[in-house]
Amino acid sequence: MAYANLTLLKISRTLLPIAFCFASYGSFAQTEKQIHIIKDKYRSSKLGVFTNDLKRNFDKENNNLLQAAKANGWKLKERLADGNFSELTAIGDDGTPLYYSTFSTELNTATRANALHDNGLLDLGINGENMLVGVWDAGAVLTNHKEFGNRVQTLDESEIMDSHATRVTGILVAEGLDKRAKGVAYKAKAVSNDWRRDKIEAAEMAANGLLLSNHSYGIMSDRVPDWYFGSYIQVSRDWDKIMYNAPYYLMVTAAGNSQKSKDNESPIFGSASNGFDLMLGFATSKNGVTVAAADIETNDQGQLLRASVTTYSSFGPVDDGRIKPDIAAYGTNIYTTGIANDTKYETANGTSVAAPGVTGSMLLIQEYHEQMEGSFMRAATLKGLVLHTADDVDAPGPDYKMGWGVINSKSAVEVIANKGFSSIISEETLLEGETKTYKVVANGTEPLTASISWTDPATGAVNSGTLNDMSAALVNDLDIRITKDGKTFLPWKLNAAKADAPAVNGDNRVDPFEKIDIENAQGDYTITVTHKNTLNQGPQNFSIIVTGVALTNCVLVTPEDIELTTSDETAVTLNWTANTDALFQIEYKEKASSEWNVETTFDNFISLNNLVEGMDYSLRVKTFCSENISSEYSEEYEFTFKGSETELLDYMEYETLTLEVQFSIFPNPVQTSMTINGDVSEDAMYKIVSLNGIVVKSGKAEQKQIYIADLTTGLYVLTLADLEGSKSIKFYKS
Known part of the structure; x- marks a missing residue:
């Protein structure tokens, strides 16, 4: 497909020196201790060498770009008829001019992120405090918009104040002064950069602890030859190399809005009008997350009622058969911050505005994990958790339209909370020739689901002109299997040559994420993780997530049948219905007091000592099945301590009050x-x-x-x- 011969605009660009003060960056985001823990796990020397290579090449490549643009009459920048902004950013290996373009056409409940917020369904108070997200886009954010306070900062002195960047950042971190514009991580901080030096800047910030960045742009689909679609090219490999050497850093990008464009006249499946095979550039990277746009409806309990891909969202696959896009999020009529002035709002559609819904949700999930476990997850763990817990849509398994389904932040944090009770989240390392084995028992109340996710090394080979090249970009091919009574359960896979066919179970040789679902699972199962061939670059880190398992014999029920069995001059003894492997927490107090005394026991009885004769007391009991998982408290019981004549009264006929004041x-x-x-x-x-x-x-x-x-x-x-x-x-x- 030929690209248009464009006229050079008389615009000069001054390349400003970029000075990052990483000491201030550290205080702007996570704590210094958290950053040190992240950096300690990085391949810092390799990441530094690669970053220096990018810097050395940038000025040379930029000069070549300007000369080629002048010689060929290519526009450097352009405001398109649909309002999107495009800019010439690189020349492909085959001489094609590559234009980056924003992906808007023209939230919170759809991603279920609001379930994590203050007063949300889960009442977790996870709002993005002390978290930082990077935003690369066409230009700088309007940092003085009233919705941002002092939480948004421009780092690279971008020349262009951009409406698209401002909309995206609003979806991420707008405070919600206008409730309709409330961001997903509305108390988080953001740093804004334009896309000209995105790889260099992201690599430097990742090296200093950045966890997530949002990229709601990509290569324009109407200006490249057909072989580019679905190809793993140099820019795909560059981003994979950054993520491999900074394994806590994750890039999130928009899938694009080209479904109806007919820009790929030679797709790997079907015809141009089918909308398949439209992934371009870093959207085909192995280790990042590519986001589709969907029309979504949920109820007030966070349950998905319906979802369908929008009429504009670009479909996969990647030519080697990998599942792209990875995930879907709401992308229609999103009300967010505008650029006309510091009080302006706009409404936007597109994968550009779906992507920050995912990025912001992932930031909250990281925040919750750090609070619960004392550490952030590796990027592969975070990505795996989001894909593992996505709401499946239509036929079982993934597809090339919405990936693994619609993001569900509520389900993701529930898996974290259930760790040690009904879920496993474990960051592991696989040695050359090693087999990891996990024995599990299905809990019988939900499907048994197991997945593995890993950050794959950047491949040494990129496509430089082969149409629909199906060579696998995957370097280290890990495998997950589940067995029971001689039967083997295999992971989901898709076939690029049959892109509209439902997913099947088989040997997945292309994706760095594999997932197995077993409906109506009962009894004992064995999960194994192995690898094919040799492991490139030494031992391979991976993350395994398992849900639908019973890790203890504990039954999560509220204690019942509480009885007072004995009493003497200073103590009473209580017992209740036994619950194997449970820890019981008993709270009791003088009735007039606001402070509860707390006791715990693994038995189904306890003695409360040093009681005062004639004093009225209240008590209640709850069950713990893990450190994070507990039942509701029992009804409150009360008694007047009368020594050996003490009797437990019926439970109190009022509900426990909660503080009206929020803190x-x-x-x-x-x-x-x-x-x-x-x-x-x-x-x-x-x-x-x-x-x-x-x-x-x-x-x-x-x-x-x-x-x-x-x-x-x-x-x-x-x-x-x-x-x-x-x-x-x-x-x-x-």
Whole structure:
């Protein structure tokens, strides 16, 4: 397919020196300790060498670009008729001018990110605090928009203030002063860069702890020969190399809006009008996440009611058969920040606005994991978790239109919360010739699902002109299998030559993510992870996620049949229905007090000592099946302690009240002391409880400052209580 012969615009571009102050960047995002932990796992020398190579080549390539543009009459920049912005950014190996273009045409409930927010379905208070996201786009963000406060910063002195970049950043981090424009990670911070030096800047920021970046642009589909579509080319490999050497960093990109364009006249499947085989550039990278746009409807419980790919979203596959796009998100009529002034809003459609919904959701998932586990996930783990928990649409398994389905942030964090009870999330390393084996028991209440995900080394070979080249870009081919009673269950796979056919189970030789689903699973299963051939560049890190398993004999039920069995002058003994492998937490207090005493036991009975004769008491019991998973509390019971004549009264006929005042804590994680943010009544008390149920600190909350340097590292629960009731929040002591 020929590209248009364009006229050179009389525009000069001054290449400004880019000065990054990474000390200020570190304080702008994650903590220095968190950044150090991330950087310690990186192949820093290889990443540094590659970054220096990119820098050395940039000026030379840019000069060649300007000369070629002048000689051939190519436009350097252009505002397109549909409002998108394009710019000449590179010349392909075959001499094709490559134009980057934004992908807009012309949220929160659709990604289920709102379930994580303050007052969300899960009531987690995960809003993006102390998290940072990178935004590369056509130009700079309008940083002084009222929705951004001081949370958005421009790092590369971009010449162009861009409406597209401002819309994308609003979807990510807008505060929500206008509730309709509330960003997915609305308390996070963002850094803005234009796309001219995207690889160099992303590599430098990834080397300094950046976890996620959003790229809602790509190569224009109407200006390249047909062989480019679905090809693994140099820019695909470059981004894979960055992610391989910085294994906590993940790139998220838009799939493109070319479904109806008929730009690929020689697709690997069907005809140009079918919309398949339209992936271009870094959208074909192995290790990144490519996002399709979907029309989505959910209910108020976060359940997907319906979803369908939009009429513009570009379809895969990659020519080697890999599953692209990876995931789908809402992309229609999204209300977000505009550029006309600092109070302007706009409505946008496209994969450009679907992508930041995924990027922002992943940022929240990382934040939640760090709070719960004390560390961030590798990029392969995060990617694997999002694909593993996506809502499947239409036929079982993935497809080349919406990948593994619609992103479901709520399901992703529930898998993290269920770790050790009904889910496994484990970051592993596979040695040359090694087989990893995992014995699991299906819980019988949900499908048994197992997946592996890995960041694959950048391949040494790229396509330089072969139409529909099906050579696999995958370097290290890992395999997952599940066996039971002589039967082997295989992962999902797709066939590029039959792109509209449903997924089948078989030996997947092309994707760096493999997933097996077993419906109606019962009993014992064996999961194995192996590899084919040799492992390039030494041992291969991978992540395994398993759901639908029973990891303990604990049954997550609220304790019932609570009885007072014995009593003497200072104590009472309680018992309840037994529950194998459960930890029970008992809270009791003097009825007039706002502070609960906490006891724990693995038995189905406990003695409460040092009680005061004539005093009225309240008590309640809950079941813990893992450190994160517990039942609801039982009904509250009350009794008046009368020594040996004490009797347990019927449960109280009112519901437990919760504090109407909302509060948060800062910082979180915390090292020395933390501050309570919110209106705290003068009679409010606080207590800090470890996950084994021990109260480690308590006192009056009125001062709002709590010193916790004397606590050991770990996860705790802070509870505020007053006469209105109580409310709790988790925090991590680092």
